[in-house]
Amino acid sequence: MRRSTGVVGLIAALALLFLAVSPAYADPPGNNGDVKIHEGAGESNPMEANDPHVCTFHIHGFNFDGSASGTWRIEGWPPTGGGTYNGTWGPADASGNWREPKAGAMTLPAGHYKLFVWQKLPNDPPGGPKQKVFWVDCGAQAGNGSGQAEKVRSELQAAINNAVTVKGELATEMGVTAQILATANLTPAQRAAIEAALAAATVAQNALTAAITAANSTLTQLVTAINSGSQINAAINAAVQAIANLNLTAGTAASANASLAGAITANTSPAAQAQAQLANAISTANGVGTTLAGTIATAQGLNASGQLNAAGQAALVAALAAQTTLANMLTAAENALTQLTAAINSNVGVAAAVAAAATAQSNLGAAVSGAVTANANLNAGISASSPTTTTTTGTTSTGTTTTAGSTNTESVTTAGMTGSSVVAGFETSPQISAGSQGAATRTQGQSQAVAGIQNLPSTSTSQGTNPLALLGAILMAVGGAFLRRPKEQPAG
DSSP: OHHHHHHHHHHHHHHHHHHHTOHHHHSOTTSSOEEEEEESSSOOSSTTOOOSEESEEEEEEESOOTTOEEEEEEEEETTTEEEEEEEEEOOOOTTSOEEESSSSBEEOOSEEEEEEEEEEESOOOSSOOEEEEEEEOHHHHTGGGOTHHHHHHHHHHHHHHHHHHHHHHHHHHHHHHHHHHHHSOOOHHHHHHHHHHHHHHHHHHHHHHHHHHHHHHHHHHHHHHHHHTSSHHHHHHHHHHHHHHHHHHHHHHHHHHHHHHHHHHHHSOHHHHHHHHHHHHHHHHHHHHHHHHHHHHHHHHHHHTTOOOHHHHHHHHHHHHHHHHHHHHHHHHHHHHHHHHHHHHHTSSHHHHHHHHHHHHHHHHHHHHHHHHHHHHHHHHHHHHOTTSOOSOOEEOTTSSOEEEOOSOOOOOOOOSSSSOOOTTOOOOOOOOBSOSSOOEEOSOOOOOOTTOOSOOOOOOOOOOOHHHHHHHHHHHHHHHHHHSOOOOOOO
16 A cells, blocks of 8 residues: 555656646746847847847747737846846747847847846736846957958848849839830820829839938948948948838839839730830840940050050950940841831731740840940959059948948849739848837936957856756655555564
């Protein structure tokens, strides 16, 4: 009988120990989640990793209740101290995962901080908040032009490049639209629909142009800060905001492009679309040809005076070949456009003329791409041969290790022959924003910045001994004693 009692006690003890080491089973709803600090706007790899040293950051919650929401607080923590920042999070997804801000990242003054997270809905469970400590120190990570500042610089340049591509694609579609409005036979309702879409596209184009200009200026300032080692935090914060603005305006421009293409498709015939697209491609090619001719003339002048180096001379030969190819494809495209226009007017052989126009436009697009590449290579050869001659755009900090790269460069895009100019390959660049969503609100004094901090130790928080574990251990000891006790012999 005593041995049975011991077995029961041992089973009970093991059950309690199981509960003690299995918080997912023991915790009530709302206490099952975990929080992490992630660098910048992107995600860590693996996703649930934690970044204890950051410049910009976001909070990421995992395994909370589905659709849960709550609050967070960040406090300045010893040894640096600082202010207190508050915000809200949620709703979580069906798996209980969430992040704040939902897009982009937050910034704080340099220092040591502790994060506290509470769930408030769908319930307000008992128990303490989820916690995490971390360091913010952009300057230490960005020393000598590397680290976080360089990462943000790269992201800003990528965002600029993406925005310029989107702007070029929108400009192409707007050029096609202008051709349609000038040549197509439209009803008043069709013309009104296309003009409304064009007006919206113009607004989006202007906003994107302004954002690109501002971002280029911010990029220059960031490069200067990296190279000088001063005002890095301020420059990073400005770059973060510029990236957010670029991605927002580029997304709006891409949507306007799609809407404009849709209006054209809905209100014009395939033949009219092909006619407008080929006419616009010819206009673009003429512009590229003019630019290439000017670059060739500059190179020929340097070559005649003996200043063009060997690489420049090779680039000049390639540029002359590209110029010839472009001229030939332009002639073929112009002939195809003439034949398509005649077919549309006579309503004879329209399908064949549309197909021929598509081939001509494709060939012309390839020639334009070759001319653009040849022009860039020749510009590089000219620059190398004649350092005092500025032939390319961009921001370069002389005598330093970092350059801002080529900026304000318009991309050349030729419209397809499908009757709808889709933004091919448009993809949002990696983003970090200044915490516009779920931004922190400062409620107390300034944090103390710690200059030159590198590889600073994180302070971890640990839970006290679980009472269930203690009770389980005691019951195991008692149960073991019962099991070890000799079996009593029955009385004789």
